Amino acid sequence: MKKQIFKKAVGGWWPCEEKVLISMLEDNYPVHFIADVLGRDRMGVHMKIKVMQRNENKKMEQAA
Numbered sequence: 001m002k003k004q005i006f007k008k009a010v011g012g013w014w015p016c017e018e019k020v021l022i023s024m025l026e027d028n029y030p031v032h033f034i035a036d037v038l039g040r041d042r043m044g045v046h047m048k049i050k051v052m053q054r055n056e057n058k059k060m061e062q063a064a
Contacts, residue, residue, distance in 0.1 A: 009039045013048060021048065 013021075017038055024034045031049075035042040 007039075008041050010041075010044075018048075018052070021045070022052075025049070 009017075017040075020038060021034060024037070031045050032042050035045045038045065040048075
């Protein structure tokens with residue numbers, strides 16, 4: 001296990017973090033790598049992906 005120099009980020013997500021997350025998912029990076037780049041917990045990244053998918057589904061339902 002590598003030593004963490006900085007603390008993991010907690011709390012709300014900045015819009016720039018969301019853009020990086022989306023971009024890295026489109027480029028098929030693994031979640032653990034995305035979490036390291038963003039300085040977030042791996043499970044927090046999984047939850048953010050689920051929340052973003054849920055919000056997208058709601059938008060699609062409302063548009064229909």
